[in-house]
Amino acid sequence: MKQKVVVTGMGVISPLGNSIGEFEAALKAGKSGIGPITLFDTTGFDISIAGEVKDFALSRWMIDKKDARKMARFTQFAVAAAKDALDQAGLIGVSEQGHGRILSDPEQTGIVLGNGIGGFEVVTESFHKLFDHGPRRMLPLTVPLMIANEAAGNVSIAFGIKGPAFTQVTACASGTDALGQALDLIRSGRCQVVLAGGTEACIVPFAIGGFQMLKALSTKRNHEPEKASRPFDADRDGFVLGEGAGVLVLESEAHALHRGAQILAEFAGYGVSSDAYHLTAPAPSGEGGGRAIALALKDAGLAPEAVQYYNAHGTATEINDATETKMLKYAFGDHAYKLKVSSIKSMTGHCIAGSGAFEAIASILAIRGGFYPPTINLETPDPACDLDYVPHTVQYGPIDTAVSGSLGFGGHNGVVVFKKYPKP
Numbered sequence: 362m363k364q365k366v367v368v369t370g371m372g373v374i375s376p377l378g379n380s381i382g383e384f385e386a387a388l389k390a391g392k393s394g395i396g397p398i399t400l401f402d403t404t405g406f407d408i409s410i411a412g413e414v415k416d417f418a419l420s421r422w423m424i425d426k427k428d429a430r431k432m433a434r435f436t437q438f439a440v441a442a443a444k445d446a447l448d449q450a451g452l453i454g455v456s457e458q459g460h461g462r463i464l465s466d467p468e469q470t471g472i473v474l475g476n477g478i479g480g481f482e483v484v485t486e487s488f489h490k491l492f493d494h495g496p497r498r499m500l501p502l503t504v505p506l507m508i509a510n511e512a513a514g515n516v517s518i519a520f521g522i523k524g525p526a527f528t529q530v531t532a533c534a535s536g537t538d539a540l541g542q543a544l545d546l547i548r549s550g551r552c553q554v555v556l557a558g559g560t561e562a563c564i565v566p567f568a569i570g571g572f573q574m575l576k577a578l579s580t581k582r583n584h585e586p587e588k589a590s591r592p593f594d595a596d597r598d599g600f601v602l603g604e605g606a607g608v609l610v611l612e613s614e615a616h617a618l619h620r621g622a623q624i625l626a627e628f629a630g631y632g633v634s635s636d637a638y639h640l641t642a643p644a645p646s647g648e649g650g651g652r653a654i655a656l657a658l659k660d661a662g663l664a665p666e667a668v669q670y671y672n673a674h675g676t677a678t679e680i681n682d683a684t685e686t687k688m689l690k691y692a693f694g695d696h697a698y699k700l701k702v703s704s705i706k707s708m709t710g711h712c713i714a715g716s717g718a719f720e721a722i723a724s725i726l727a728i729r730g731g732f733y734p735p736t737i738n739l740e741t742p743d744p745a746c747d748l749d750y751v752p753h754t755v756q757y758g759p760i761d762t763a764v765s766g767s768l769g770f771g772g773h774n775g776v777v778v779f780k781k782y783p784k785p
Contacts, residue, residue, distance in 0.1 A: 364548045367782060369622045370450025370610030371722050372442035376412035376603050376709050379421075380445065384719075385726045388705060388734040389755045393587035395601050395710050400564050408578045410586035411564045412603030412710030414438065423461070424519075431502060432515055433480030434562035438606035438715075439512040440519050443472075443556050447520065450610040451622060452554065462521045463554075465616075471524035471552040472513045473543040474608075475535025475559035475714040477769075480507035482565050512560050512606075524552050529714075532769030533674070535559050536607065536717025540777050541631035543611050553616040558718035560606035572602060575641065577678060590711075591738040592675035592704035593682045593746040600676040603710030607718025609725075626725045627780040629762075630661025636772030643684045643768055650674075650684070651691025653774035654766060658692070661778040663762060665693040668700065668778075670727055672720045672765040673750075675704020675736065676711050681768065683745040688766070701733040701758075703751040708737060717767040721777055724763035728781050732757050 373380070376394025377387035387394065395412045403409040419429050422441040429437060444461060447453040453461045463470050487503040505511055510528040517526045525546065529539040536559020543557035572578045579599040582589035591597040617624055634656065636649035643650060658665060674685055689697040705723050712719060723734055732755050739752035766776040 365614040366544055366547045366611055366628045367614050367617050368609050368625045368628055368725060369612050369617050370446040370452065371625065371725065372445030372449070373605070373607045373719065373722055374414055374417065374438045374442050375605040375719060376414060379414065379417060384722070385730065387708065388723055388726065389732060391708065391735045391737045391754055393708050393737065395586045395589060397586060398564060401566055406569055407573050407580045408569055409583045410589055410601060412601060412712065413564060414605050433483050433506045433511065435476060435480060435560045436512045436515050438562060439474055439560040439608065440515055442558065442606040442608040443516045443520065446556065446608040446610045452610060453520065461519065465554045467521050467523040469524060469552055470522045470554040471543070471546055472516050472522055472526040473529060473539040473546070473555060473557045474513045474516070475529040475539035475717060476509040476512055477530065477532050477535050477561055477713040478563045478568065479509040481563045481568050483507040485565050485567050516556060531773040531775065532771055533711070533713050533716060534767040534769035534773040534775040535714035537721065537765065537767035537775035537777055538633065538773070540609065540717070540721055541633060541775055544628055544631050547611060547613050553613050555611045556608055557611055558606065558608040559714035561713040561715040562604045563713065564602055564604050569602065578602065579677065588738050590677050590707045592673065592677045592707050592736055593743055593750045594739050595741040595743040597677040597679065597682065599678055600706065601710040603712035603715070605712050605715045605719065607715060607722050609718070609721060624782045626728055627782045628777065629663070629780045630657045630778035632656030632660060632776045634774045636774065638772050641770050642680050644772070645684055647684050647687030647691050649772060650688035650766060650768055650774040653776045654688060654692035654764065657764065657776040657778050663778065665696045668762045668764050669760045670724065670733055670763040671700050671702045672724045672763060673702050673704040674766055674768045675706050677706065683743065686746045686748060689748060697748055700748065701751050701756065702748050703734050703736045705734050717775065720765045721779070724765045724779050728760045728763050728779060731759050
């Protein structure tokens with residue numbers, strides 16, 4: 362019998378706000394977090410908009426300036442989100458040195474964070490110094506700042522976590538796959554508590570330029586950024602890049618009950634598959650992603666009809682949205698037409714590894730609050746996208762089970778299932 366895993370804490374740093382309360386309020390309001398890029402000069406680029414994190418003051422999370430200099434932006438986001446998640450879970454204390462410390466057994470506590478790209482701003486700065494002035498002018502900490510695993514490493518250091526500290530890199534599926542790996546760590550008995558989620562901060566010239574050359578980004582609406590991300594809309598023209606971090610505290614049910622924790626939801630299942638098709642495009646049949654959904658439901662012991670809400674990958678690219686609609690029909694059959702489906706990327710933009718974590722958190726908030734986050738900017742439905750995508754405004758209704766899916770370059774598909782946890 363599989364060990365039951367539950368969620369006891371959540372933290373978010375996002376274009377929609379830097380707390381769970383702000384994030385939830387923005388989802389219900391259908392608020393866009395997309396605006397003009399302020400992190401660099403976009404002169405010469407076709408794109409000048411993104412979903413930036415705003416008002417991120419390190420002092421709020423008690424991150425010392427000296428420590429912050431040893432962290433790239435994606436790592437700072439992860440440490441802040443982890444602190445808030447641990448606070449909500451009631452799992453953080455203060456050591457004699459004044460730092461936050463995990464209150465659970467540190468050797469039975471782990472970390473799995475998804476990251477797609479690493480510290481791109483560090484890479485950019487160091488390349489400039491190398492080419493303009495030579496290697497002796499490069500940042501001394503270039504390598505440890507830029508590498509993807511340093512978010513998990515810094516969370517371990519910040520909170521005294523001594524179990525496994527893994528980094529999951531499966532492109533845009535990284536945050537969701539990190540949650541799945543964490544689920545397996547707890548079910549296997551290797552850990553009793555795992556911090557899991559995703560983090561990304563790549564609103565830099567190199568990333569914007571790279572995605573621009575792929576023709577993946579929206580370019581039509583630089584003048585009205587809040588309308589640029591348009592999942593499932595016939596007039597969509599690409600995704601809008603975002604940034605941020607989401608972290609969840611996962612525990613075995615027995616561990617959470619023993620310490621009297623507030624349980625937010627059950628993490629019931631995970632499914633994963635590969636398309637084996639193309640480097641950047643999903644398999645057009647939707648079979649690969651649909652199979653991941655079916656595997657996640659099987660892992661959770663649920664029939665498709667048990668699900669009320671699907672939080673879509675929904676990037677607003679031409680191929681993704683039509684293919685994801687096919688995925689849902691593959692996995693849910695006729696029940697796909699009874700589901701509420703929405704993409705919060707219409708509000709956050711596409712935050713790469715951060716997106717899967719944001720969308721898991723949104724799914725849990727939806728279960729707890731009985732609401733379906735909207736897909737804003739869905740003005741002219743694409744005939745190939747013929748499901749109920751909760752257009753424009755929030756809808757309300759009971760949700761017992763929510764599913765969230767992520768698709769990544771390389772054909773990676775990850776899907777997680779959350780269930781309402783009965784109140785004692």
